[in-house]
Structure formats: structure tokens, C-alpha cells
Amino acid sequence: MILTINGGSSSIKFALFEVDNSPEKVCYGQLTRVGTTGTRFTVNSDATSLPVTATTYKGAIDFLVEWLEQNITFSDVKAIGHRIVHGMQHTEPSLIDAELLKDLKNIGAYDPDHLPFEILLIEGFKKNHAEISQFACFDTDFHKDMPQVAKLLPIPRRFDRSGIHRYGFHGLSYHYLMQELEHLAGRQIADGRIIITHLGNGASLAAIKHGKSVDTSMGFTPDSGVPMSTRTGDLDPGVAWFMIKSEQLTPKQFNHLISSESGLLGISETSGDMHDLLELEATDIRAAEAVSLFCYQVKKWIGSFAAALGGLDTLIFTGGIGENAPSIRARICEGLGFLGVELNDERNQKNAHFISAANGVSVRVMHTDEEMMIAKLVCDRMDLTTTQKQNTKDIHHA
Structure with missing residues (x-):
């Protein structure tokens, strides 16, 4: 076991x-x-x-x-x-x-x-x-071979030498989904230009080509990228400076503010849970704006990653929101026809695995399983450890 x-x-x-x-x-x-x-x-x-x-x-x-x-x-x-x-x-x-x-x-x-x-x-x-x-x-393993240009932060080089650069996260999820995509659709599809949107309480996107991470929305920490349940996503450094100065925040207080009080919760002032916000949006403008901002930002990241990939072949939705919220998927994909993204409304409403129209970009809903990926990696690592131990014994015996 x-x-x-x-x-x-x-x-x-x-x-x-x-x-x-x-x-x-x-x-x-x-x-x-x-x-x-x-x-x-x-x-x-x-x-x-x-x-x-x-x-x-x-x-x-x-x-x-x-x-x-x-x-x-x-x-x-x-x-x-x-x-x-x-x-x-x-x-x-x-x-x-x-x-x-x-x-x-x-x-x-x-x-x-x-x-x-x-x-x-x-x-x-x-x-x-x-x-x-x-x-x-x-979680950072999947993104370790991102191009240097995607890892660099525009800050003095001494920080990069200290390990301060973009790492990316949700890597176990992305790794699992890429294995599943190859199993379901074949190696040729898995080697194409792919954007995965992992949308849950924590949310990120990854641009993948030839099975490798080209770019991802989260950077040095999981607080960056798109707005999340209680995390800001990307934030203007000037806003951070003003918030710290005006409210006399300690580093710990500031971190709590941007990671636990912001995002959808901060905008709506009621909840960071997408299910709650969708129920409230018809009567609460703050909830409606939180939902709209989330969809708008994810859409923008899809557009930018399509540019980084030189086009788009497959778009994947996963995570609690990505797998279970048809209206969110529809709002994100609305207006992406210029990329070849078009949904089949009936299949989207049913949370079907394949939700795109007949032609164009393949749009899929896939369940992720980080625990399964951990188990697979541990199995592989244990085999390697066993082999290394045996090799050591053979050398000592010789």
C-alpha cells in the first residue's frame, strides 16, 4: 500500500x-x-x-x-x-x-x-x-523546464541568483491530466498546443507544448495569476505599497490580506465560493462583479497563452469550478471564436467530457487526481531507490 x-x-x-x-x-x-x-x-x-x-x-x-x-x-x-x-x-x-x-x-x-x-x-x-x-x-516539478524568459522576474539579478523567479504550481494536477489526455486522445493530441485551466479555490492556467510547460499563470508563489477564492492573483506593486503604508501592515498582516481576505471574497464581500456567488449574482452587484472579473481574467490568460503557443489545439477545464460550473466555462469561452473555441451548449450543460462544437479547438472537461499522481511518482521513486540500493550492494560485493 x-x-x-x-x-x-x-x-x-x-x-x-x-x-x-x-x-x-x-x-x-x-x-x-x-x-x-x-x-x-x-x-x-x-x-x-x-x-x-x-x-x-x-x-x-x-x-x-x-x-x-x-x-x-x-x-x-x-x-x-x-x-x-x-x-x-x-x-x-x-x-x-x-x-x-x-x-x-x-x-x-x-x-x-x-x-x-x-x-x-x-x-x-x-x-x-x-x-x-x-x-x-x-508541485513545481512540472514547470521546472519552462523557458528562461518565462521564469525571469523584472527585478535586480541578485534576487534571481537567490532563487527568486517564477516557479509555477498545480504541477501534480497538470502532470496527471497530460497523462490522461495521452491515454484518451493519443500521443499526437497530447503533443499539441494545449491550455489547461485548473479552476478551484486556487486557480491557475498552464500553456503546454510537446508535453512541456511553456508558461503558467502562478509565479513565485501560489498567490499570483488570476483572482482566486481569497487570493488576489497578480497585483500592482504600487497598490501593495499603498495598502501596507496606509494601514500600517506588518508583512504577516499583508500576506493574510492578499491570501485570505482578497480575490472573490474581497470583491463580493460575502463569499469566496463560486457556487455561492452564482446564486447571489442576480440580486447582488458585488457578487456579479466578482464572477465577471474571474471569467474576464481567465479569458485574458487564455488569449495570452495562445499567443505564447502560436495557436491553440486543445483547451481543458479542470478543478472544482472547471469541472462543475457550465455557466463559468461558457462565459470564459464567449468571444474566443477567433481562436477557434466554440462550445456545444447542450454538452457543456451536462458537464460532458468533450464540450466543443464539431469543428475548431477541442474543449474538454477532465477530472484531475493529484493523489493518484503522487502515488505514481512514489511508485517510480521507490523503484529507483530499490535499484540504487541493489546497485550499491552489487558494487560492494564486487
Whole structure:
């Protein structure tokens, strides 16, 4: 068995995979509203969620470890794979040892909304099950070979030498979707000019050509790019300076403002949840403007990425909004006929897999599975580790 852990700032997802020739998911679940009151726990597709008394992230981890110990056989778990959003110089799936854990702690300030919680998860499982190898799977891996021009930030070079450049995120999702696209449509389609829109509470887009990331909307942190549920997306530095100065914000307060109080929530002043905003938009102009801004910005990124790719062959929608909100997909695609994007309204309303009209750009709705991608990467990494150990034994024997 392989256990995967996908820790966010307010949620923890897990999945258990049985491994034979390829991973097969046998159990999954998630904790939501972690770190606040009203934490809930769901398992598999059961619509009934269980209340959790823990009000801290550490308490939620303790709850999850205890539940897993009662419901799975840990002696069968050969590895635990973690989604790590930001790793700076680390990109490839890696065994988590003391040195890697130290590096992650040292860069915690670069991604304060994810890394500290991911480290708590690693340490929580290490405390209770030190005998199980843990692996880090980095969201930045998929984008590591982006062209230099897409990585550079227009700031003094000394910052670039310190590792301050555009990294890109949601890489595990993009990696999984590209594998699925090749499986469904063939290598030729997967090698084409592709834009994937990963639209959920966190949202980003990626421009992909010949199976490689050419550009992506998120940059040095996951707060950049398109407006998100509570994150600003790209922000004029002058606005940041004015906000800090006028409200006398500390760095921590400013980060909370742009990552937890902004985006759709900041504009609507009611909710950062797209489902809520769609219900409110007919009677609340602020909700309507939040929805409109989101669709407008995603549309602009699609246009700019089509230019970077030299055209567009396939457009993919994924994530909670991308997979389940037909009206959002329709508004984003409206006016993109000049790129060859035209939807089949009936299929779009049904959330069908293939939603484009007969001719033109192929528009698809695809379910992403970051946990499956983590399991696959850990399997590959374990095989490599086993091979390396065997090679070392052979050398010593010789």
C-alpha cells in the first residue's frame, strides 16, 4: 500500500492505494475547515461528514493519524507520499530525510500558506510511524523546464541568483491530466498546443507544448495569476505599497490580506465560493462583479497563452469550478471564436467530457487526481531507490 497526503492551508486530503502493476485507489477522504471550528471529515463518496472536535491543524493531524490507525493496517503501508507545494531548488520527487526537511523549514516563509502545514503533516506521521519512508512530490516539478524568459522576474539579478523567479504550481494536477489526455486522445493530441485551466479555490492556467510547460499563470508563489477564492492573483506593486503604508501592515498582516481576505471574497464581500456567488449574482452587484472579473481574467490568460503557443489545439477545464460550473466555462469561452473555441451548449450543460462544437479547438472537461499522481511518482521513486540500493550492494560485493 501507498498512502498519499495532500495538505492545504485549511484542508487535508488522503488516499490509500494498493500497488500491483499500477496504483489502484481503495480508500480516500478529507478533512475540511482545518484549523477552525466546524472541521468535518468525510470518507470515500459518503455524503455524510463527521464532526471533528480538533480546532488546530496539529489536532486535525492527530485525528487523521488515529483514524487511519483504526481503519487501515499500517504494516502494509510501504511509503507515504506528500504533496509539497513549494520546494525552491527541490523539484524532483524525493525521499524526505533530515536534510530535505531542514531545507523545507528554511523556506517556509516563501509559502506560509502551505509549507508550515505540510511540514507538520510530515512530522506527525514520522512521530507515529517512523519506520515508513516518506516522499515529497513537488508541485513545481512540472514547470521546472519552462523557458528562461518565462521564469525571469523584472527585478535586480541578485534576487534571481537567490532563487527568486517564477516557479509555477498545480504541477501534480497538470502532470496527471497530460497523462490522461495521452491515454484518451493519443500521443499526437497530447503533443499539441494545449491550455489547461485548473479552476478551484486556487486557480491557475498552464500553456503546454510537446508535453512541456511553456508558461503558467502562478509565479513565485501560489498567490499570483488570476483572482482566486481569497487570493488576489497578480497585483500592482504600487497598490501593495499603498495598502501596507496606509494601514500600517506588518508583512504577516499583508500576506493574510492578499491570501485570505482578497480575490472573490474581497470583491463580493460575502463569499469566496463560486457556487455561492452564482446564486447571489442576480440580486447582488458585488457578487456579479466578482464572477465577471474571474471569467474576464481567465479569458485574458487564455488569449495570452495562445499567443505564447502560436495557436491553440486543445483547451481543458479542470478543478472544482472547471469541472462543475457550465455557466463559468461558457462565459470564459464567449468571444474566443477567433481562436477557434466554440462550445456545444447542450454538452457543456451536462458537464460532458468533450464540450466543443464539431469543428475548431477541442474543449474538454477532465477530472484531475493529484493523489493518484503522487502515488505514481512514489511508485517510480521507490523503484529507483530499490535499484540504487541493489546497485550499491552489487558494487560492494564486487
